Amino acid sequence: MEIKFNQLTLQNFKSHKDLVVKFGDMTKILADNAKGKSSIGEAVTWLLYGFGLLGGKLEPSPKTYQADNTLVTLHLSVDGEDLLLSREIDKGSNKFYVNEVPSKATEYKEVVEKLFDKHLFLSLFNPNYFFTFNWKQQRQMILKYTTAPANKEVLKELPKPQSDKLSVLVKKHSLRDLGEIHKKNKSKLNEQYIEARSRTKTLQEQLEQQAPTVPLDSLNVELEQLVKERNAIEAVTDKAQETNGRINILHSKIHTLTTERDHIKETFNKLKNEPIQDTCRVCHQTLQDEAIGAVEAEKEQSNVFNK
Numbered sequence: 184m185e186i187k188f189n190q191l192t193l194q195n196f197k198s199h200k201d202l203v204v205k206f207g208d209m210t211k212i213l214a215d216n217a218k219g220k221s222s223i224g225e226a227v228t229w230l231l232y233g234f235g236l237l238g239g240k241l242e243p244s245p246k247t248y249q250a251d252n253t254l255v256t257l258h259l260s261v262d263g264e265d266l267l268l269s270r271e272i273d274k275g276s277n278k279f280y281v282n283e284v285p286s287k288a289t290e291y292k293e294v295v296e297k298l299f300d301k302h303l304f305l306s307l308f309n310p311n312y313f314f315t316f317n318w319k320q321q322r323q324m325i326l327k328y329t330t331a332p333a334n335k336e337v338l339k340e341l342p343k344p345q346s347d348k349l350s351v352l353v354k355k356h357s358l359r360d361l362g363e364i365h366k367k368n369k370s371k372l373n374e375q376y377i378e379a380r381s382r383t384k385t386l387q388e389q390l391e392q393q394a395p396t397v398p399l400d401s402l403n404v405e406l407e408q409l410v411k412e413r414n415a416i417e418a419v420t421d422k423a424q425e426t427n428g429r430i431n432i433l434h435s436k437i438h439t440l441t442t443e444r445d446h447i448k449e450t451f452n453k454l455k456n457e458p459i460q461d462t463c464r465v466c467h468q469t470l471q472d473e474a475i476g477a478v479e480a481e482k483e484q485s486n487v488f489n490k
Contacts, residue, residue: 186298188227190258195250196229196243197222224309230255230270231295233277236309243272256280261298268294303328334358 191204198219204210214220225235226243235241243253256269268291269280279291286294302324306313313321334353338346352361 184298185260185262187260188257189260191223191226192254192256192258193223193226194252194254195245196226196253196255197245198247199223199226200245200248200250226255227257227308228305230257230268231299232301232305233270236305237312237315238305259298266298 188206190206193199193202193204196202199222202219202223204212204223212220212223221236225241228234228236229241229243233241243255244250245253252271252273254269254271256267259266259268265282267280267282269283270291271278271280277288279286279288281291281294302312302316306324313324316324334350338350341349356364
């Protein structure tokens, strides 16, 4: 069946008081924003099915001006035969016309159903409508009009690990059979899961019934004692840390003094073994007997001090 839209007439439909749209092989609808372009598409879906482009509720009555009625008329060609469909709201009442003849809602619906598969038409007329369905409904709709893909086509689109696994399985069973097998296995696992949960619940109840009960007051007394013991241990630990700090300081001082002592001892040994010079270190003149005696006395005094 070949169906063509020839002309759409809108009277008091939303923002359009009187609009005529003539369709050709390609019809371009151009206008600024908020000028009613979408309303033209909504007029078609409202005329045929009574709702908007996405299947939601639609209020066709004007909002910016007053009007007693709203009328949408679509002139079609069906296999070369003219057909005129009209839908009107007159003082709150819905009215339907087929070739300008008043018709009941059921009769009008039958005419539309003979023309179009509802979901197919709306999906083609507005592709966004297709995506209002869940994936199962989308798949069912697609397979209604196309053949199912071959296994190799499906496997080609899958990730390699899945493709490799599934390719082995489909050699033994069809996808439908695999679905039934997995469905059965799932049911079996669900039963085992329910049994395990029931068993766990029974064991939990038995544990709660047989577990010894301890009075709360007794537990609080025991808790207080444990807290005291913990505090005592922490006090000892803190004191030990303080003592360790003092010990580390003393060790550092001992190391410093030991190093200083060794340095003095080394200096002393050098002085002890140093021969008495008979010349002055500054002017290099020969020392007299009294000066040499003074040097010897100074050296002896240094030796006594270092001892």
